[in-house]
Amino acid sequence: MKIRFNRRMFTMMLLFSALNVAAxxxxxTGFHAAAHGVEASRSALTSSDSEGMLFPRESESREVxxxxxxxxxxxxxxxxxxxxxxxxxxxxxxxQTGPVIDMPVPASYNDITQDRQLRDFVGWAWYQRSFYAPxxxxxxxQRTVLRFESAxxxxxxxxxxxxxxxxxxxxLPFEADVSSILSYKVPNVLTVAVNNTLTPHTIPPGTIQxxxxxxxxxxxxxxxxxxxxxxxxxxxxxxxxLYTTPSVYLDDITISTDVQGTTGYVNFDCVIxxxxxxxxxxxxxxxxxxxxxxxxxxxxxxxVKVNDVKLWxxxxxxxxxxxxxxxxxxxxxxxxQSDVYRLPVGIRTVKVTSTQFLxxxxxxxxxxxxxxxxxxxxxxxxxxxxxxxxxxxxxWVGANSFRTSHYPYAEEIMDMCDQQGIVVIDECPAxxxxxxxxxxxxTLAHHKDVMTELVRRDKxxxxxxxxxxxxxxxxxxxxAEYYFKTVIGHTKDVDPSGRPVTFVINQSFDTxxxxxxxxxxxxxxxxxxxxDMGHLExxxxxxxYNLEQWYLKHHKPIIQTEYGADAxxxxxxxxxxxxxxxxxxxxMTNYFSVFDQFRQQYLIGEMIWNFADFMTAQSTTRxxxxxxxxxxxxxxxxxxxxxxxxxxxxxxxxxxxxxxEL
Ligand code: GCB
Numbered sequence: 001m002k003i004r005f006n007r008r009m010f011t012m013m014l015l016f017s018a019l020n021v022a023a024x025x026x027x028x029t030g031f032h033a034a035a036h037g038v039e040a041s042r043s044a045l046t047s048s049d050s051e052g053m054l055f056p057r058e059s060e061s062r063e064v065x066x067x068x069x070x071x072x073x074x075x076x077x078x079x080x081x082x083x084x085x086x087x088x089x090x091x092x093x094x095x096q097t098g099p100v101i102d103m104p105v106p107a108s109y110n111d112i113t114q115d116r117q118l119r120d121f122v123g124w125a126w127y128q129r130s131f132y133a134p135x136x137x138x139x140x141x142q143r144t145v146l147r148f149e150s151a152x153x154x155x156x157x158x159x160x161x162x163x164x165x166x167x168x169x170x171x172l173p174f175e176a177d178v179s180s181i182l183s184y185k186v187p188n189v190l191t192v193a194v195n196n197t198l199t200p201h202t203i204p205p206g207t208i209q210x211x212x213x214x215x216x217x218x219x220x221x222x223x224x225x226x227x228x229x230x231x232x233x234x235x236x237x238x239x240x241x242l243y244t245t246p247s248v249y250l251d252d253i254t255i256s257t258d259v260q261g262t263t264g265y266v267n268f269d270c271v272i273x274x275x276x277x278x279x280x281x282x283x284x285x286x287x288x289x290x291x292x293x294x295x296x297x298x299x300x301x302x303x304v305k306v307n308d309v310k311l312w313x314x315x316x317x318x319x320x321x322x323x324x325x326x327x328x329x330x331x332x333x334x335x336x337q338s339d340v341y342r343l344p345v346g347i348r349t350v351k352v353t354s355t356q357f358l359x360x361x362x363x364x365x366x367x368x369x370x371x372x373x374x375x376x377x378x379x380x381x382x383x384x385x386x387x388x389x390x391x392x393x394x395x396w397v398g399a400n401s402f403r404t405s406h407y408p409y410a411e412e413i414m415d416m417c418d419q420q421g422i423v424v425i426d427e428c429p430a431x432x433x434x435x436x437x438x439x440x441x442x443t444l445a446h447h448k449d450v451m452t453e454l455v456r457r458d459k460x461x462x463x464x465x466x467x468x469x470x471x472x473x474x475x476x477x478x479x480a481e482y483y484f485k486t487v488i489g490h491t492k493d494v495d496p497s498g499r500p501v502t503f504v505i506n507q508s509f510d511t512x513x514x515x516x517x518x519x520x521x522x523x524x525x526x527x528x529x530x531x532d533m534g535h536l537e538x539x540x541x542x543x544x545y546n547l548e549q550w551y552l553k554h555h556k557p558i559i560q561t562e563y564g565a566d567a568x569x570x571x572x573x574x575x576x577x578x579x580x581x582x583x584x585x586x587x588m589t590n591y592f593s594v595f596d597q598f599r600q601q602y603l604i605g606e607m608i609w610n611f612a613d614f615m616t617a618q619s620t621t622r623x624x625x626x627x628x629x630x631x632x633x634x635x636x637x638x639x640x641x642x643x644x645x646x647x648x649x650x651x652x653x654x655x656x657x658x659x660x661e662l
Pocket of ligand 1 (some may be wrong): 228229230406469472506524562609626628
């Protein structure tokens with residue numbers, strides 16, 4: 001992505017960042033979380049790093065309850081965005097603090113009303129709702145946890161006026177044990193404040209810019225500058241859940257799998273909490289039909305052996321793809337009370353050579369997409385019909401993979417990938433690290449925390465075959481070398497299963513300093529789009545030269561993680577012109593011819609940008625958003641979708657049995 005600011009703004013930004021003014025300005029209004037001591041007291045209240053954060057799944061010992069629906073909502077429009085803290089809005093019904101509206105959870109709040117100010121709001125947004133807790137939960141032998149699947153970006157939550165959790169960063173879950181705070185027979189009041197401000201040290205980074213010229217701007221006027229090409233949707237975007245566990249419970253489980261001949265191995269390592277001495281753990285592996293395959297009793301660590309193993313294969317690589325076993329873990333607590341957790345497990349191996357990406361020792365070619373969580377009205381809000389539709393479209397096209405560009409996607413989406421055999425490059429939200437400040441030690445420390453949280457969340461997923469620690473950083477800067485060595489090294493340290501790690505590069509092969517640390521080289525480029533505009537004939541030369549040079553430099557396999565062109569659905573021009581459907585197709589066809597030259601060599605995948613049109617900040621290069629989708633934002637196919645479908649199914653038939661009707 002190119003940063004799209006006009007020259008005046010750009011000059012101002014440079015000036016501001018040179019003087020480190022952005023951070024000061026953030027403090028000036030106090031509307032960033034730091035002003036409320038969030039960062040200082042983080043370790044005390046954020047979900048602790050030692051917690052496992054297993055995805056809440058119902059069982060005979062666990063209940064899960066969603067707190068979805070209409071919440072009360074109020075954006076703090078005060079000039080310093082601090083009225084909510086000054087007046088302690090969490091201590092009273094939100095409607096007593098001023099005007100409130102109904103806000104759906106989960107959803108981004110931006111596109112729910114007709115209010116332009118709310119769409120573009122920057123600062124603290126306040127949510128509140130009440131709920132009853134069943135008296136059956138008032139049990140000393142059980143705990144109740146409140147979990148946010150994600151809220152963007154900084155969050156503070158209070159239950160019954162008591163602060164329970166703070167979290168830095170969107171797209172990843174956080175939770176708090178609320179057993180001792182819940183009330184019974186009276187409503188519990190949950191208040192949540194979410195702040196979407198991006199600063200040079202958030203991930204993704206951004207800047208706040210004050211327009212201090214009183215002749216041209218109203219007093220106190222500021223804007224949020226983004227360094228990424230998607231709308232900064234905000235709010236409680238994924239489900240909020242209450243779940244229970246027994247007081248002695250499975251806090252975490254880490255698995256890794258291996259295959260030798262026809263035998264599969266599942267190594268497991270459980271973390272049990274709530275008891276000071278070791279408790280017995282029974283681990284059973286069940287097949288798809290719930291038949292017992294193996295049972296192991298241990299103190300939490302061990303291995304399950306599977307004869308005649310059924311491997312987890314990607315979609316189209318087997319007639320029975322995405323085979324999932326269930327690892328049933330039973331923790332024997334005191335007084336006969338046990339905790340049961342069922343983890344879906346796919347047995348597969350991943351290996352990278354200098355020219356190939358091997359899944360179960362077979363070459364895997366990524367036929368995929370860059371995507372976004374994005375749709376009309378709900379923004380980045382989780383939406384089951386949309387998820388189902390998207391997976392149907394992914395399979396209709398014959399794709400087998402996507403990258404979670406440019407942040408971790410909802411766990412409900414990741415479940416679908418595991419279940420349907422859609423392979424994932426799992427990307428963290430570090431998009432747009434562009435300035436020296438973005439590579440500071442402070443950002444680096446936060447970036448490492450984010451990678452720890454991401455790996456902790458997705459480490460057991462068979463669909464996740466590689467981590468991406470960033471998208472298009474300024475990897476030519478000297479600071480980038482140590483930075484990427486460290487973040488990639490850290491990611492390898494926290495993932496015991498040894499998945500490959502990468503980041504996505506848009507710098508030139510002769511200036512980039514980070515690619516040396518990546519296991520796979522992931523490249524984005526937009527020939528005949530952001531330069532040589534309209535000159536489709538250059539693609540073949542430039543794409544070929546680029547792939548050759550990168551391979552010569554690193555001798556590592558390469559994925560083309562982005563290429564493409566905007567097309568306004570229904571705009572036709574022949575001969576093709578930019579923004580027409582024909583131009584998008586021509587760009588694709590030209591890239592395809594280069595991909596075909598390198599597919600049998602070291603090119604291990606192609607991912608078009610983008611699956612569907614998506615919303616961005618407003619700019620002269622964006623027509624109500626980015627239009628590089630092969631589907632519209634409403635998921636209708638452009639002509640390009642048929643072209644891609646034709647290609648992806650043809651490639652699929654070359655690499656394995658097709659397993660669906662066309
Ligand atoms: C990129 C970015 C992506 C943008 C895309 C574009 O390189 O990774 O976030 O949306 O270019 O369309 O400019």
